[in-house]
Amino acid sequence: MVAVRLQDVAARAGVSQATASRVLNGSARVPGEGVADRVRAAARELGYVPNAQAQALARASTGLLGLVVHDIADPYFSSIARGVQAAARTARKHMLLASTDRDFDIEREAVSTFIAHRADAIVLAGSRQSGDLDLDLEAEFARYRDNGGRVVVIGQPLACGGAVEPENHSGAANLADALVAAGHTQFAVVGGPGSIRTAVDRRNGFVEALGRRGLTPLVEVSGDFTRDGGYSAARRLAGALELRADTGTTPVCVFAVTDVMAIGAIAAWRELGLSVPRDVCVAGFDDIPTLRDHTPSLSTVALPLEHIGARAVELALCRDFGPDDLRESVPGSVVLRDSTRLP
Amino acid sequence: MVAVRLQDVAARAGVSQATASRVLNGSARVPGEGVADRVRAAARELGYVPNAQAQALARASTGLLGLVVHDIADPYFSSIARGVQAAARTARKHMLLASTDRDFDIEREAVSTFIAHRADAIVLAGSRQSGDLDLDLEAEFARYRDNGGRVVVIGQPLACGGAVEPENHSGAANLADALVAAGHTQFAVVGGPGSIRTAVDRRNGFVEALGRRGLTPLVEVSGDFTRDGGYSAARRLAGALELRADTGTTPVCVFAVTDVMAIGAIAAWRELGLSVPRDVCVAGFDDIPTLRDHTPSLSTVALPLEHIGARAVELALCRDFGPDDLRESVPGSVVLRDSTRLP
DNA sequence: CTGAAAGCGCTTACAG
DNA sequence: CTGAAAGCGCTTACAG
Missing domain, CATH: 3.40.50.2300 (Response regulator)
Structure with a gap:
């Protein structure tokens, strides 16, 4: 991945990297006459594509949203996924998907990966076993939430922030x-x-x-x-x-x-x-x-499956997502x- | 995201960050007696989760694989997605999904995002318009490929590296x-x-x-x-x-x-x-x-839809993915x- | 408005 | 085998 860097764009436009960054990421700061155009032109000519990994590291958020389902080929889950995708788009998030084949080890692993990727939020669809079999998962979620991560489950007995509950x-x-x-x-x-x-x-x-x-x-x-x-x-x-x-x-x-x-x-x-x-x-x-x-x-x-998926995302991205659980019932x-x- | 850092783990284990990194990422280097255990224990106690963004930045690859479909709720695409997911898992990749609702602007945007996230490979499912309407997309793919990215299309007239072609x-x-x-x-x-x-x-x-x-x-x-x-x-x-x-x-x-x-x-x-x-x-x-x-x-x-999805991933991750097109027909x-x- | 510089959290030659 | 240090590509106070 030897791609064009912001530095290259800045050099070609004859400005500092900071200025190039401000122009390209649409910061509030308004640059001087022509500067913005020069930077944008340089970016276009060079085919600059920002490195989202680097941005994520420098900023707080990654713009990623993780969705875990049991089986993406099951119409129940693919409908929910569609709703999640739609809501994610309007929130300008991108979706990481894990289809676990109903294997709880794979599920746990998927969640770890999402956390490793510092997803801004995780939506867990697919019914979980009741009981306390998943202490690991709950502990991991707890830490994730402490670090600002949001978790919303769909129809599950996990207390982990948000929940959309089909009735x-x-x-x-x-x-x-x-x-x-x-x-x-x-x-x-x-x-x-x-x-x-x-x-x-x-x-x-x-x-x-x-x-x-x-x-x-x-x-x-x-x-x-x-x-x-x-x-x-x-x-x-x-x-x-x-x-x-x-x-x-x-x-x-x-x-x-x-x-x-x-x-x-x-x-x-x-x-x-x-x-x-x-x-x-x-x-x-x-x-x-x-x-x-x-x-x-x-x-x-x-059940309004797409709506359920979309609401899960909205709940996850909701401002007043606090320590208390946020839950929403959806009637059938x-x-x-x-x-x-x-x- | 104020998570536990590698540094914290290293400090607790009483080793350098480099050593901690080598232990935790399973490098070839074998650490001295007990050191590995100490580091691993520290990581566990602290609940360390590596920051994939930082790893991606420091390494070459992100371990991400992007899949673009027209509609994830359509059984055709969700079956392909299932195959992609399975193959991605065995290749230890994680899946970024975009369901574009058959909107070519959204599709282009999704591809840009995947490239921005430095996905190791992109699989484009869903038939594309024939003709030369998508010069932008082809140009973007070309740059992406120059930078080491792999692209595989499923049943499309785009020449961009790999293709799985249902007959x-x-x-x-x-x-x-x-x-x-x-x-x-x-x-x-x-x-x-x-x-x-x-x-x-x-x-x-x-x-x-x-x-x-x-x-x-x-x-x-x-x-x-x-x-x-x-x-x-x-x-x-x-x-x-x-x-x-x-x-x-x-x-x-x-x-x-x-x-x-x-x-x-x-x-x-x-x-x-x-x-x-x-x-x-x-x-x-x-x-x-x-x-x-x-x-x-x-x-x-x-058509063996899951297989088609899986093959697309295998093609994308294939070693001899070179400048020439790699295509594979799948009979129905x-x-x-x-x-x-x-x- | 603009730039130099520090910092995000890792990895990896390079020495020791 | 281990560590100090540079570097990955961005953002963002902090000065000017």
Whole structure:
């Protein structure tokens, strides 16, 4: 990297490095007649590109924003990433991305790297295990925050500054209410890993709402928080419930705690010759963009994913980001579609 | 950012900064008995995190890799990003991501930022306009390369070092052949913007293969390279072809130059009461993961998207990346599914 | 308004 | 093996 340096630009323009710096970085100081033009011309002619590393070292901030997701190819995360990207742009920040493949070691490593790069803020998306398994991470965040770093988590039980909290519990409860109101009477649940709070909250919200109406899920199964997790859980559920086609009876309504799992479940049932919503009904959670063209259309709790990503950035960059936690709830809205339609 | 510095660690360990640096960065030099342990202990106790900006300045390389995509929420790009991320990790690089929203000004700006951050390499995904509209960008890349930067484009007509080239032309041709072999006789095309090479190559490959068999598309329409672009193009196409349901005749087979457009097209037709493949058949291109659970299952040309992303990184980081262009073709494979099934 | 100089936190020849 | 020192490319008080 033997690039053109500010010094070269200054020399060609016949000014000091300090002046060149002031002209090019748009400092408040107004340079004398023609000076600015000369510097800018020199910069252009030489093809000067400021060294952001050097700037970062000399200034306080790097203009970098780190985003950690579980899987960038998952529509849930890529939608959030899109929102983060948009908000980062308007804040004139640039995005460091880590897709961890759901590996917590990789995640920790990614966070360390972001801190090493002195990212101005870090957004952690993707549900974390609840419990105190991540003391290392919390300690690292604490130091990072002491040094002026900002951390915002999306839907996680980590207390580390900021949090955007999708209303998982009440969203799932509202969904249950809506399904009961629509005439459903028999339910089952496809849950996620017990260690993931988002999964647990949604499951609990749903089951508790059912309980308030005197209902209990016939069966609960669970799987990974992925399409394949939903697929295999759904097969087990079909076995447990002895689901069959064309029974003519009111189908069981299954709540899958995330859309990708619901989609996997539908695929599994289809292979078993079961039709949705005729033989079994299903609702998900998130309203990922993929759903728009899915058949059957999927009932779900719609979360404004891009907005969530954008808000996380705004929270992180918020002026009054202090020692206290800044948290913001984001409600979801129930959307009933074909997949839970009763005859 | 008043973080712990190497100096602090050295002081606590009772060694010089140079020694501390050598211990912590794993230089080849082997320190004396116990020294390494003392330094490492000090680093741990103090919670030392190296300042990557300072390291980058002192060393040659930053360990950063820039990826530019049109839209990170588009499955095509998020799949590529996943591959890039995986390859970057194994190369111990970290990823700067820019999602440009298909705005070429934003794209240029993103590239500038990556260069300013002295990214070791830049991967440009997302089709570029053909023609010479981007002299600025090419000039900037040229300088970047002179300074040791590496650039790899995915499926673009830019000559700038490396390129991963999906075989769009032949893939589309093979698709046409396969459809003809399957009994299709009437075709139409939903193309992308005329200025995007990927779209044009696919369209040409398809139409030329048809031509070799004495066939010509009945109609060609085009739209944006997005789901909505496919949706609106498909409506126009339905009008032009006067598509109707249940005619009992052999349906027209439509080639949409990208899966997302095909999906949009199917949605449009469904709204018009047309059924795929009964009233109209359709094939896409890419085999995005979304397709896995789409109904009807979509015929397409499968591209190994993650692999493409990974190869772009490997090419960029390849030792013999010289002044000559390094390019690699990636074939696509035709997959016929329900959406082109004849009765 | 402009410039000389110190400093940001590291790495790495160069001596010892 | 270890350390003093220069240097990476910028910014920014501090003088003038």
